Amino acid sequence: MTDPANRATATRNAWLATIERHRHDRDVPGSKQYWSPRLDTASRDEIASIQNDKIAAVAPFLYENSAFYRRRFDRLGLVPDDLRTVEDLIGKWPVVDKLEMAEDAAAQPPYGTYTAMSDALWAERGWMMFSSSGTTGAPRVFRYSHFDRELWAWANARALHAMDFRSGDTVFMITGYGPHVWAWGVQYALAKMGLPTLPGGGMDAKARANIVIRYQPTILLCTPSYALHLCRTLQTLGVDPRTTAVRTLFVAGEPGMSIAATRTRIQELWDARLVEFYGCTEASPHVGGFSCPHSQPESGPVTTHLLEDVQVWETVDPQNRDAQQDGERGLTVCTNLNSESSPQLRFLVGDYTTLDRSRCPCGRTHVRAIGSFSGRADDLINLRGVKMFPGQIEHAVRSIAGIGDEFEILLTTNADGLDLMTVRVEHQAGETVATTVIEEIRSRCEIRAHVEVLDPGTLPRTEFKAARVKDRREKR
Ligand SMILES: [Zn+2]
Known part of the structure; x- marks a missing residue:
């Protein structure tokens, strides 16, 4: 098995066979409560054994089918055999982040080499291409x-099935x-x-x-x-x-x-x-x-x-x-x-x-x-060293009775170079609820925000994913 194409195919076949070996209850639920009783209620030992079996097959597969992964193995001085268990993986393999993938995509446009999909495979059984909705770096796409x-x-x-979707x-x-x-x-x-x-x-x-x-x-x-x-x-x-x-x-x-x-x-x-x-x-x-x-x-x-x-x-x-x-x-x-x-x-x-x-x-x-x-x-807001998620502001705002569904978080820099947060909300009662909103945000996020209370229906309605945060701070 010295020919690279043969190695690519052989490791792929071994990987797919390993996936198939651990796929139970493929087409119909195995019980009323669990789609796959065997897998969903497996003992912790069984789960670990399935994971280790898969890791031992996926490591050589990626080495032979993804240039991104091969480079990483080589750089780390590892061979596929070094990754045979979850313990090996966590102990020896540093995390892969979006930036590393984006750099690969930029260097090897348009698909990058971080997946095991080849043009030949795409022609043979390509199904659909998705792109990451993340905001970091170059576009990263994934062909499945x-x-x-x-x-x-x-x-x-x-x-x-676990969420109780039924006939x-x-x-x-x-x-x-x-x-x-x-x-x-x-x-x-x-x-x-x-x-x-x-x-x-x-x-x-x-x-x-x-x-x-x-x-x-x-x-x-x-x-x-x-x-x-x-x-x-x-x-x-x-x-x-x-x-x-x-x-x-x-x-x-x-x-x-x-x-x-x-x-x-x-x-x-x-x-x-x-x-x-x-x-x-x-x-x-x-x-x-x-x-x-x-x-x-x-x-x-x-x-x-x-x-x-x-x-x-x-x-x-x-x-x-x-x-x-x-x-x-x-x-x-x-x-x-x-x-x-x-x-x-x-x-x-x-x-x-x-x-x-x-x-x-x-x-x-x-x-x-x-x-x-x-x-x-990536979404974490850092305001003068205080870190918070937009969700924390959301929780604070929506805890207040009568507050509208829409809100905005506006980050700006004032004339003194100080970064500020303004939260815009909607409420019938107008500015009289501003103090309540300020207090809720302060108690939950440990930050003093400016609050503008607008008439109901003023802020743009969210049609799909809400874009709550508008960061207009001066970059320093
Ligand atoms: Zn549960």
Whole structure:
């Protein structure tokens, strides 16, 4: 096996066979409660053994099929055989970040070499190309194959089953069907599960509200911002969202479950349950995080499940990127063991969370994110050394009765060179509530913000992902 092309093919075949060996309950759920009882409730030892088996096969595969990974192995003085277990991986392999990928994409346009997709494979079984929605660096794209599509539908079906999506549900897909992984992955999983969908791209909120009224979908797929926007649209049409057939709001794309005030507001306005997906384009095709019936306990933080037989999840220290123990709050890192196109090793997804590997009351044994995910490290606002997420401001603002759904965070530099934060909100009562807003923000974010209270309906309405932060500070 000295010919590089032969090695590439042989390691690919071995990798795909390893994935297949650990794929159970492919097409129909194995039980009422779990799509794959065998995997979803596997013992911690079984999970570790599957992960190690996959790592031992993916390392040579990446070495032979991705120039980016080969360069990294060589630079680190490692050979594929050095990575055979999760322990090897975490101990020997530094995290891969978006910047490193973006540099590779810039040097090897237009696709970069950080995936194992080749032009020949794309011609043979290419399925769809996605691009990362991140704002860092050059565009990074990811071409996935039909084999990935099938793995994706299966992994997502396990998650959607956990979220209690069942026969009788109709899902209204409120998405523009752009090159973003979430809605596409869900679309194919729903087809596998036999659940009908209403595609909702290319129409305005009023048209979508009329679909909710007329065709009575039971589940809405949308961003948290859009769940609020559509609710207000229904109200202006004289319809109380609580009287519609919608029983589940299935959100992603922005922090949703993790912001208590937003979660409560959406659930109360719709009288429906909020569930979420969490993930990233780089380490698809699979769900990443998902809710279960116990994700919102009576007391204590919300939790989000992850699938450990198809991914390795860990957190690292935000400063030095050293591996952390479970229970320590850090940035998410994912090793993707469920793809022939993009099986990334220790990719820095970069959201803050805390991991817990104890068994969930739902019976699933895989790791959970405690408090869900509070936002990407890229989104962190640093104002005069005080660090906060837009979600913390969101929670403060939405804790106030009567405050509108929209708000803006404006960062500016004044004539003295001092950076300031102005938060714009909407409220009937005008400036009289400004002090309350200032106090809420100060108590939750330890910062004194200026607050402007505008008339309801003044701020632009969010149609998809909210762009809350406008950073107009002078760069120094
Ligand atoms: Zn659970």
